[in-house]
Amino acid sequence: MAADEQLHNAASKGDDDFRIVTDLLNLSVSKHKIDEHFTLVWANPYFYKFIGFPKDEYEALFHNLPDLYYASNPEDLAVITEHVLYALEHDTGGYECVTRLAHKSGKLMWVKFSATFLDEYVDGYQLSYTVMTDVTELMEAQVELEAQKLALEEANADLERLAFVDSVTEGYSQTRFNIEAARRIACAGAGAFQLVSLDMKKFKLLNDIQGIEMGNEVLRHVHAMLKKHLRAGELLARISADTFNLLLEAADEAETIERLTGMVADINRFNEGRTHPYYLTMSMGIYRIDDPALPITSIRDRSNVARNASKAIATAQHFTYVFYNEIDRQKLLREKDMENRMHLALGDDEFVIYLQPKQRLEDGEIGGAEALVRWIDPVRGLVPPDEFVPFFERNGFIIEVDLYVFDRVCAMLRRWLDEGRPVVPISVNMSWAHLRNNDFLEPYDRIRAQYDVPAELLEIELTETMVFANPELLIGVIDDIHRHGYRCSLDDFGSGYSSLNALKDIDVDVLKLDRAFFSDEDADNEREWNVISSVIDLAKKLELETVAEGIESIKQSAMLKEIACDMLQGYVFSRPIPIEEFEALLSSGKEE
Structure with missing residues (x-):
């Protein structure tokens, strides 16, 4: 053919x-x-x-x-x-x-x-x-999806680094130390480890004289010298500022002091041959962990109490130390005293409401405030919140304190409305202890109804720890808060390892970025600000308002405004102030 x-x-x-x-x-x-x-x-x-x-x-x-x-x-x-x-x-x-x-x-x-x-x-x-x-559109969509997935993975990786790596020493952060230490303590059992809390004396003076960068160099040096002395299974981290924690094998007092002496000697070895040496001195608290069931925060509290007590000891050595024992009894006595007096103190209005203003970055005006509680003891004076709040959370009295704060805030808002004063939304903190009760919002509604305050003027703050500890439970809690008409904010976002993916299920109204994001007061850390900007962009896509916490410099404020953060809260704008001062500040701002 x-x-x-x-x-x-x-x-x-x-x-x-x-x-x-x-x-x-x-x-x-x-x-x-x-x-x-x-x-x-x-x-x-x-x-x-x-x-x-x-x-x-x-x-x-x-x-x-x-x-x-x-x-x-x-x-x-x-x-x-x-x-x-x-x-x-x-x-x-x-x-x-x-x-x-x-x-x-x-x-x-x-x-x-x-x-x-x-x-x-x-x-x-x-x-x-x-x-x-x-299949051009399909391929382009796939490429875009891969790009978005990569961007999300990179953002999560940056957040993980921010949470798990200390920005100064490049060693463990407090979050990672807490996780690793808790795991090793639980696996090893009682008496296997001891926690050493180490604080550098007069470090602020060194920072003021030599500058922050020199101070950071010293911190890196101290971290490197301490790390040299670690044995297998032991841990080290800079916890905050010039405070370090070491999880060491338990030993008797003599062996422990011998090890710590060697560490301090290595830290100060740079002075050898110097005509004018400058010795770095430290205070230390040591707690032998006899109860591995204790939360790592409680273990740290005990070593911190011992460390603070060691500061008063006079010595010719380059470090002072106290083992946690009698100090423990003294602290328990103080907590017992607080427990004996807390109900009476609440009835006598010794708990006082302070307000920390939130500044709108768009126009510089006050956009709201967070209600904070202070205990003014007639004998002891101001009791630090970090002393009574954790204790009240443990014994459950925090529920009564939270409701007292909510009552005072509602009364204040009612008075503002009646007097024709300027009114802004007020946020109140809610402890996880409330969530043990299925009807936890019932007393809040009863108080609000008593004062006839619009629910939209009240915002309930939940901490990141609460949310990510049990996201399934909190999804229902947040829905309940919204059904009752209140706004809801996620506080301390970024203080631990926060998964960006989880935000799609946590339907809050406001995302409060923790001060952990803002370690650089000069706002010169480009990578840090790339992470912050990414989180704010994501929040906007999810239609969440953003509030930056712990802002202390004008440069940080300007940068936040540039990347379209909604509000800031920090000393650069105002410290927590009494209600009368806040009212005067709010009225003067509105009159302008």
Whole structure:
């Protein structure tokens, strides 16, 4: 049979088999010889529409030779060739692949090729049917999805580093130390470890004289020297400022002091040969962990109490130390005293409300405030919140304190409304202890109804620790808060390792960025601000307001405004102040 007749018969058979289907589906279908050119034998009208070339023009320019058509992008033809050869070698009966194809307009399309080998031959070459499908939008969407996934992974990695790596020493952060220490203590059992809290004396003076960078160099040096003395299974971290924690193997007092003496000696070895030495001195508290069930925060509290007591000891050594024992009893006595007096103190209004203003960065005005509680003891004076709040959380009295604060805030808002004063939303902290009761919002509603205060003026702050400890429980809690009309904020976001993915399920109104994000007061750490900016961008996409906490410098404030953070809260704008001072500040701002 002549070649022309063979071609005609092949084309006719193709028309008979595929014309109806391809016309209905607008599919590009073509028949090719499996030769070195993939010579086109027949194609339906949609083939030419697909590539943009009319049939006559295609034949005149490319002579039905697809390899000539692909001359400008041979790497894409190579993808097809590779799949054809593989199919022939493994007798698969056809192939599928995705590669690019140039349209007449010059646009490169992503095309899926689906080919079936036929039991037909022309000029001794087997024939195949090929269907082409434009998958450009799908490929572009996949590329965009991969880019978004990569960006999210990078943001999470940056957050993980921010949470787990100390920015100064490049060693463990407090968060990572807490996790690792708790695990090792629990696995080892009672009496296996002791926690040493180490604080550098007069370090602030060194910072003031030599500058922050020199201070950081000293901190890195101290960290490196302490790390040299660690044994397998022991841990070290800078906890805050110039305070370090060491989890060491438990030993008797003499051996422990011998080890600590060696550490301090190595820290001060840089003075050897100096005419005017400068010795770094330290105070230390040591707590032998006899109860591995204690939370790591309680273990640290005990070593901190001992360390603070050691500061008063006079010594010719370069460090002072106290082992936690009698100090423990004294602290328990103070807590017992607080427990004996707390109900009476609440009834006598010894707990006082302070307000810390939140500044709107858009116009510099007050956009709200956080209500904070202070205990003014008539005998002891101001009792630090970090002394009574953790204790009240442990014994459950924090519930009564929180409701007292909420009552005073509602009374204050009612008075502002009645007197025609400027009014801004006030946020109150809610302890996890409330969540033990399924009807935890009932007393809040009763108080609010008593004062007839609009719920939208009240915001309930939940801490990051509460949320990420049990996100399933908190999803329902937040829904309840919203059903009752209150706003809800996530406080301390970033103080631990926060997963950005979890935010899609935590339907809060406000995201409060913890001071851990803002370690650089000069706002010069580009990587740190890239992370902050990414979190704020994500919050905006989730329609969350953002509040930056612990802001202490004008540079930080300016940078936050530049990246469109909604509000800040910190000493750069105002410390926590009594209600009367806040009212005066709010009124003066509104009058301006």
